[in-house]
Amino acid sequence: MHKALDQFTRKFEPELIDEINQLGQLKKYKTGKVLIDFGSYVKNIPLVLSGAIKVVREDAEGRELFLYFLGGGDTCAMSLTCCINQKKSEIKAVVEEDAGVMMIPLHYMDGWMKYSSWRQFVFSSYNQRFEEMLNAVDSLAFMKLDERLMNYLLDCKQSSGDFSIHKTHQQIAQDLNTSRVVVSRLLKKLVEEERIELHRNRIEIL
Template sequence: MRDLLLPMFGNVFQKELIDEIEDKAVLKNLKAGTTLIDYGKYIKSIPLVLNGAIKIVREDEKGHELFLYYLNGGDTCAMSLTCCMNHKKSEIKAIAETEAQMVMIPLEYMDEWMKYASWRQFVFRSYNARFEEMLSALDAVAFMNLDERLLNYLLDVKTNTGTFEIFKTHQEIATDLGTSRVVISRLLKRLAEEDQIELHRNRIEIL
């Protein structure tokens, strides 16, 4: 596991902490579409993402989902950290957008590893980064037109998956953005007419 940890976390964690992670954590491989964390479940392990993209979404009282942010190599999920520390059920869902690899850290080591300065700094940076991303998501809902949100969403998917081709249905995009499939289809058609994207069967290509 060390050869997987060092490229992503070797400059983040001190050697003693890397040793502990190698000894205590479990390596996990996910296929695209796999749910890592689900609503209403207790989180017993914290993911440290080695590679791939993990999509984080949140559900409202009516069951509508809203896309919040992505986790990539070197990240962890601050909201899962919060649930673990407070022994709360998960209020988010984490889904593998692509094939992904991560190490899962058992809950009991969260507090114990606070003795390591590099772990404390990592946790605080993660909280700050995810908080800023959630603010951006809220700003988009509050202040952006849906066509702007859609284009930003497509660019965000491209950045986090590393490809200009997006294999998502119009319904999946509508669910992430909290709107209807009909509206998304109309806006995608407009983006295609503006030569910003090309529409294919079950595939969107960003130009």
């Protein structure tokens, strides 16, 4: 994990790298671990070194909707917002694939804004997450469900770097806020269009 940290911090000033090494906590999390939950106060900012983390939103009826993935080199702009405003989290961050994360206590955030590389990193993270959230809104408003499903599978591929998606139909349905039956039907349609292959416990993107 230290190698991943070195790659992550290469963009930062040496003084900031020293502070991250001294003040942050290196953590390893298994798939399924909830790092940030709905309604909780965020006390640490996650800097993702390896693996993948899924960020979801919850509607008024308690249904979850997939927003975006965080991979190596990313942080969660929404958790930054919650920290800065000292408000309860409106998202849930769940480890999608075993992840290495550097947890940074909230009270160091303001002081690090003196570093130009940190300011650029934070603003870039806000911009990237904002674009991904706009894409999520656009997909809900303008895309048919089969297009949303294909985009979701491509997001999974990009976050993991693997053309094989190891998810059940039920897991996909939950992320897309639909039913397992609908997902299964649409996956079969994508097979007919030769865009994917279905195998036992995995989906292969062509």
